Amino acid sequence: MRLSTDPGAWMAALSILAIYSFLVKENRVYRMVEHLYVGLGAGHAIAMGWHNIRTMGINPIIRADRYEMLIPLALGLLLYTRFIKKLHHLSRIPLAVTIGIGSGMALRGLPSAQILAQVRATMLPLTNVNNILLATGVCCVLAFFFFTVKQGPVMRGVATVGKWTMMITFGVTIATAVFQHTSFVITTFNTILGRWLGLL
């Protein structure tokens, strides 16, 4: 065992152990590290925010005479008018601009890239099991959400298959969530056993 001399490794390992101590029982050390994490996160967000304003807003105006950057800076400042009662309504302007641009951007590419292309990808020759399962699954799930007419016994059967298809999909999603969180745990073990204790 080669115990690390890096203060960063000690800090990381002890913080991980403090957080994991919650699994036994909630305690003061856990709460202290939890607050430390929230504080660090907030501090990092403020530092990143200021860095972005400086590099993408202020510097281009000062160094490159790009005065058009005053517009996003002004819109950003308007967001803070929500704290002034008389000017509160002005804070809606940057929100409206952001939502409008976001919706416009999504509408521009979404129909062709995420609807038509996916529909096209479902129109497969039914020559193998995978293609048959895919096409059947899509049709049955669509049938499940078909509420405009009263469902007869056939339609109800198809919709039930659609429901089970969705259940299997949700199961896969939950399993991948477990998979991902196990990876997180392994990474913390890597820090403790490898970086800190030098056992790996």
Added chain:
Amino acid sequence: MFEKMHRLDRRILYLIFTLAVAGAMLRPVVLPLPIAAATRAYYDRIEALGENDIVLLEVGYGPIAAADIHPSVVAVATHVARQGAKIVLMSVWADGPMFSAQIVDHLERLGRVYGEHMVDFGFRAGGEGTIAALGRDFRSVMTTDVRGTSIDAFDWLDRVKTARDFSMILVSSGGTPGPPEWIRQVTDPLDIPLGGMVGAIMKPSQIPFVHSGQMFGLLGGMRDAAEYEYLTRQPGDGTRSLGALMFAHIVILVFLAMSNIGYFATKKKAGGASQ
């Protein structure tokens, strides 16, 4: 006994889980590793790159998702560098530059030179809007790199005017914006090959883009990283974690089965007693 199985103290589960993971990490086991088609396709496309290619690599994740995505990104960046292609790193995630800096360090350890073989433009705010803008005019969005050097100082980037001038775009993401935003704003309209690297939880929602041909490959999580490391014969974090992943999942499955058996057995017993 069934009651005990159903109401097992969770601390016992944590202890056994810890022992299984730590044991597998301290005594690594070699496991057979079938390669997924999406991983193989990814490898083949990167393998076809040459010295004249420039690849755009977006590093779009923070510390939380990094555990699951970073091994894939390191494996792919290593492969791209080994092929001699140049790499342009950037991020539309505020936390991304922390990890793109790690990738630059890793590539420098492999003998690649910053400014000559790779450049990191850091974070650009604006999400999907920025993605669309750099697709049309890369140079107006990426004016300086993380070290404050102008884009004009990198001669090999002279031919890059729009995203179409990249041989391919590789997007790693722990959420939104991610591959769908790149597909609808850049790679589909401009017809640019796209490779995705996401966390395991995102894989089921992103794999349809591979089936539709909108992505040439997808790496989702630690296991896919291990597959890629196996193909490139460069063992890394993915390979090292495989045994621990397997034992952790066995423990979870065993306890899941035990608690369900306990639940149904006690329910049946209670039902029988009430009759």
